[in-house]
Amino acid sequence: MKKGVFLLCLALYAFSVTLTIFVQAAGIADEKLRLLSSFGSLISFFAVLAMLFLIFRLKDNKESKVKSCGQKQRKNPDEKNPSKEKYLEFAARNGLSRRESEIGYLVLGGLSNIQLAETLFISLATVKKHLTHIYEKTETSGRKEFAEKVKAF
Template structure:
């Protein structure tokens, strides 16, 4: 699926990933994810569940929501694993972004128990979800919801979610599984230089990576390095090819995870 984002939107995505990486706890990370996502993908209600598998069944626990829920049975309904069609996505060995309307038609969805007992009462109709799975380990399910009078989530919204998959996988895995590589006592510039050397980046390409990791915009990078946008694009294309990433957000995640 292809889409385009403006330069300022890419810059915000990088800043968003940076804020998420600075979060120290699972709850703080979830709150930051939902708060930041709302800026790029408008939604009414957002919720994040910790995910797991047991005896071929999906387990959803520890919900973090954008709204206060007095009745815990609302969350319990989700965490009991009764949500239609989620199982096949969370049981997959990789992360998946999906819209509710892509896996079940609105007409059929309106007949489900979860819609009648939860969604309809909260004026929620459209849903965009991402199951976060890393190294075949299910970590979380993020759900963004809109009311019936709003439009369904767009291809652009799906593209943004897909762009965020890699950094979300790494961050949640580091929190929930404790396997983040810290790189000893090296400073961030030293880690960037070491990782750049491992991928065979040139000095100029390493400078560009450092600016990307500092959330600089294309305009800022061109001014600081005295190069044109065409030259910057060529350098970024070479960097992506060498590091096997597709965009700046994945590049940011790669070098911050090093």
């Protein structure tokens, strides 16, 4: 939605700048066209302001999502995860790719599929595909069994 509004503002800006340049370059003396050109300049100014607002708003939303997803959300807070080094050794022995290792470690942190997608800026389908590969390579059937296998390693 916000990206669509941004693209609309960008198109409006491009149109208004083109109109202003055309009227000024053609040297049109018609008062109505000059007024339209001035209006186009005003529109382009507000379009730029709207785009800047949307850019900062989108950036803030992404940062807040990353911060909220970065907090570990374990079901049992007393439960300890293995060290990162131990996990990476587990991942290497099971043939996980770098991205699969990253996703697997975040899964151990308790992130949901949606949180993984938002944190890593990938689609939900991509997360599911990586998880399928992780479970196949580690010969597990889901998150719980995966976590147990990593902890037993």
